Amino acid sequence: MEIIFIRHGQGEHTVDLPGSLQIQDPSLTQEGVNQAETLQSRFTLTERDLVVISPVRRTLETAKILTKDISCRKIVSPFVSPRMFPQKCEWKTLPCDRMLDKEIIKKEFPSFTIDEALSEELWTSGINTMPEQEFSRVAETFLTWCKSQGVEHIYIVSHDGTINSYREFMGGEKLTRKDFLTDAGWMMQSY
Structure with missing residues (x-):
């Protein structure tokens, strides 16, 4: 199984740092839309693929x-x-990193499925401030679920910190902020 980590396109929250980090529910900028369109032309997704998306507007877009x-x-x-x-x-x-309510996602992104099998606590608090030991358990659960899906490619549309955290967990190597993917950056990892 190959996991393709994709960082969302440029978001409004990164345009005027650090103040723009206080924007709630930031969308993609026009540059972010252009970057996502470039990603679409780069990858040849099929109906056999699985895309897992963070419940934040810029990743959903x-x-x-x-x-x-x-x-x-x-x-x-x-x-x-x-x-x-x-x-x-x-x-x-x-x-800028608060997750959208499930009802908003269902209404605004009706072609996406909400992962309802997860605890309401995970939907409320997410993994942002989760201690490393707890994140390791969550990461193991998620990656086991990924393997059980029986697909060759899983595309994960997420965030720089999330991607680095999973990369560290999967690869056992120590990463830094210098290892962050750029806007709409991507990397493939076999698992």
Whole structure:
């Protein structure tokens, strides 16, 4: 199984740092839309593929463009929601990284499926400030679920910190913020 990690396109929350991090529910910028369209032309998704998406507007918008006219499974899951990197227990979730309510996702992104099998607590708090030991258990659960899906390719549309956290967990190597993918950046990892 190959996992293709994709960072969302440029979001409004990154345009005027650090103040823009206080924007709630930021969308993609026009540049972010262009980047997502480039991703769509880069990848040849089929109906046999699975796309797992963070429940945040900019990732949902990126995935919507990426999967345009493709009837593959698209699952929204807090398993790939924003995550601080590196993890700092004293930090709090920024307004730009708050997950959307499931009802908003159902209404605005009706072709996506909500992962209803997960606890309401995970849908409420996500993985952003989760201690490393707890994240390791969640990551193991998620990756086991990925393997059970019986697909060759799983595309995960997520965030720089989340992607680095999963990369560290899967590869056992220590990463830094310098290893973040750029806007609409991607990398493939066999698992």
